[in-house]
Amino acid sequence: MVKKKIAFVFAVFCATLLLMAVQKPVFLAYYAAEAAQVSAGDWLRVVWHGLTLDSTVAGYVTALPLLLTLLSLWVRLPRKVWRRVLDGYFVLVAVVTAVIFAVDVELYRHWGFRLDSTVLIYLSDPKEAAASVDFWLGVRQTLLAAAYAVLMIWAYRRVMRLFDGEPVRRCAALPWSFVLLLLAGCDFLAIRGGLGASVANVSKAYFSSNMFLNHAATNPVFSFLTSLGDHADYAAEYPFFDEAERAARFDSLRGNGPSAGPSEPVLKTTRPNVVLVILESFARTVMDAQVDGRPVMPNMQRLKGEGIWFENFFANSFRTDRGEVAIMSGFPAQTRMSVMKLPAKSRSLPSLARSLAREGYATNFNYGGDLNFTNQASYMYATGWQQLVWQKDLRFDTPPADWGYDDAVMCDWFADRVIAQGETGRPFLAGLLTLSSHRPFDVPFAEFDDRELNAFAFSDACVGRMIDKLKASPVWDNLLVVLVADHGYPWPRSLAYNESLRHRIPMIWVGGAVAGPRVVDTYASQIDICATILGQMALAHDDFDYSKDVFAPTPPRKFAYYTFNDGFGVVDASGEAVWDATSGRAVSQTAPDLLDVGRTMLQTTYVDIGNR
Template identity: 25%
Template sequence: MNTMNKRDLLRNFALVAGLIWAKLLLLRILFYGRIDWAWIAADLAPVVLVMGLLAIVVPVRFRRGAYLAFDVLVSLVLFAATVYFNHFGSVPTYVALQELHQVFQVKDSVESTVQAVDYLYFADFILLAAFAILRKWRRSRRTVYPSLGGGYEWRDSRPGSRRAMLAAALLAVIAGGLLSAYYIRETKELTNELVHAESAGFINYQVAAAISAHEDNGLHLKGDINDTIAQIAALQATYPYGGKSGAAQPDYFASQKGKNVIVVQMEAFQNFPIHQTLAGQELTPNLNKLADEGFYFPQVYQQIGSGNTSDAEFMSNTSIYPLGAIPMSSGFGDRELPSLPRLLRDKGYEAYTFHVNSVGFWNRNQLYPALGFTGYYDKKYFYNDHFNAFGASDEQLYITALEKLSALQRKGTPFYAQLVTASSHHPFQIPDSFKKIAVPEELQGTMLGDYLTAINYTDYAIGKLVEGLKQDGLWENTVLVFYGDHFGLQPQNVDPEQVTAALGIPYDSQVSRFNIPLIVHTPGMAQGKAVEQTGGQLDILPTIANLLGISLKTEGFTAFGHDLLNIGRNVQGMRYYLPTGSFFNDDIMFVPGKGFADGKAVSLKTLQPVEDFSRYESDYDYILELERLSDQYVKLLPQR
């Protein structure tokens, strides 16, 4: 049996702590492109704290194994967090990391975002393995090498030495704990999650998130939802939305009363391809025609949180902000959510949702009942033509949907249908037999080329849906709504200049990336109308409700969005993909720093930086309070 003395134990402690600290510094480089030396102790403090605790509670013979296990655990978490950051551009909390089993179901999409540098988190294990092999080869009875493997006994059994080691471990725990507590306390008021994580350190940020969640949940357990609703109404009354939002008879009210409604949520669909051509080929001819014949909203922006596509479904059906860090399908699938399906059910409608993936993906088996859908159709209902990792193509989605909806039409039952497409899902590589356009040579094999090809196919399938609606007699009695769920182009893979060179249009890595289309096609509309009003996904429900003649005020429905056809000014918040406090109003996209004063603004019209944005501080304060009340409201909703 090998033996170990005090010096060996200290070496192992320092070695493992140093390795983990180095990995946390690597994370800073990968997340922020820099190491802010003013904050590096924030990374070391919790490492020393945990290592000290291990030194106290773990017997000597197992201590190095415990250190190694801690190193492995941290390495896996940091790797997962980095893959998550590569894919979503957000610093994950422990809650988001718990949802990784959902993320990894889209394996092709995730694998395409993993970079070779991410594997550096495991480099030390290769070196330690090589050292262990070398040590075994060169082992002799005369030499004792400190190692991270087991099989050692404590050599120096003097009580003084044991007390000294215990004192050192206690000192590490106290020093690490106090320093971590300092960073957590000093950064508590930061609303910008990226700045918060950088300032507090990644591990301390997780602790801060857990503390905040505990305090928040305790607060809401004592709340009264009626008081919250009153606060929401009072706050919204202070914002000058203008237009005819408060009129007794808004424009277009009940113009589509009794009509069927089909909402198509288009996967990863940004607005910039609309009305554009690539090498003389129209990218979205069918959507272009629908936009020219109906209401087209070119200034609408995504507002999803970590639930991504499922969060978009949640918002379009509820007009409630997602929390950001928690997928709404997972966190609130047990609630009775006020929703468009429930509003229409009271008008005699049946509501169905169609998605070619398994209904368990992102907990939709909980989300759809929470939203009040009559039923759903998932993977087993569609013919699998092996389009991508999800299976069925958009064409198959529409074939099944038309079959089910036509049956309702024949029964004389008005319906609301939500169709969630998947053919334009990241990484946008579709089978050659489904491609409808030829990509120029310079774009072949690029993300932009693949994306435009997938978007074009999505549009082609929409053309098939329109043909089917006309053939089945549904066209003249159905309101069609199309919108994008979130961005598609990853900024690290597509330079804005590449988009400009390919299509001849300006492109901003944030404004253009978050800009999604919203098209509402109504039967009998004599001429289309482009509505330049800024909006978000929260505005979809109020806009549809107005067309169908449903007064949200009369219904007592609390919405955080507004009818885009009847307001003169708007502001919408966005978090998760941007820091909390970010917003889009009619003029700018604003992203805070530590607060408002050190934030940044970009003009929505020119895509150029706006230096003086001081007059928009009231919008910043308003959005922070509105999002806070939205969170409070959804947490107080009754369970099913």
């Protein structure tokens, strides 16, 4: 009797998983012209990679039947009561899933992305929405939904044969309850998306630079339900100015204004191979730190004198996901949200990878950890990175640490990869995100007693060896290596989360493509990297509204802008202004006019997100 209860829970999960998986070949067949351009192996990979999110949806669907099965061990109710409740539940699941799938599979043709909460905007005016639907199209999608719902109901009816609503003896109820609680733990892991650091998100299904395949692998039920909270009125978050005034103020600050002028050349070539190394938590205060007269980061100090050193450079945020978007898309960080976690919006951002791919550059990004974390893979594939390599793709003799393979392994491997790319003759953009200078700071290194500084010293040593290896190879002659932190770090520990020094970070340009060492005093931040690199390559960067070319000789105004949990800071040569939204006041304003600069940037960022 009890074994049937356990089998019922398993069967619910497995049946749901299979019912979700069957959507993939149907979707591919629906778009036969696009699907015909990929291989049979790609069809299988779509199904395989889609199983992660399918499992998450199956976990959610299984949760209620599992709970009712647990209750049935202890509660005596007529068998037909249990069955009616479960029958009604499964019919509801089938109908909702079928409607979502039928709507999604057709809307994809027009939208180019899987169903999300955007559809609710149009359903707010059902007459207008219905008027835009062709009658026979409506019939076809209704029949598709009905057929899929019937299939699901038929499958669940077969599963229901295993359900036994009879209670068991008290002596048996307790141990079998523990078994079901263990199953509940497994179900929770399916909902969460596994044991890794990253939770279930659409990046889990992404596996290819072909976005059609990634979209085909995405579960539309997951995509829709997880985006229900994404339809906030972003433009109303920070209503400092009316729309006309906000737009006028931003026009004087925008990075792609026509008055910027040509960039002062600091490279020997306009077509270098570009290596972008994003350094985990490399704060300027840590870089400048010493212990008993010994520098914590001797290699960064050495490279500072060998290349182009940006003296007054700042991070845009305190989180990696927001820093990456600022670096790679020139888009300002947000306060209490991350646009990277909103695929429907982040996919429309400009990006350095996409701009260089248009010029024939091969683009790849590499990380020793999990790029599914905070939706990084989804964002990167959508914005032009053609190949992503991360922990799941790598096999080294040394075991990975908590966050992934340490910087010693990855920097050495990445240097070899860059050298090999240089031998192909095709221009390339290669990215690397380091990870060892991150909690828990567990590294195979013993230079300093302080655990945090020791980890930073380890990462510095790894990066230094990587640069030296590249310098000794022929690829160096045409290489631009951009070393920049993803965000700062609270060192010393008394450093407040909102002060400007907390957000000050190093940026160094080295490589054979650099014309010569120099110090750049201009105030800038991560959002300015894209325009500055593209400006050196004499490439248009009109789509980067916020990114300013540091080497452009004329306005717009040069400043560094950053955000924290609920506020912003702006720094330039005249001083700083830091504003806290919680208290609604400035906590520092040595240059009060910068408050309106920050207000304009923050409001414009949210208005922009709302319009995407």
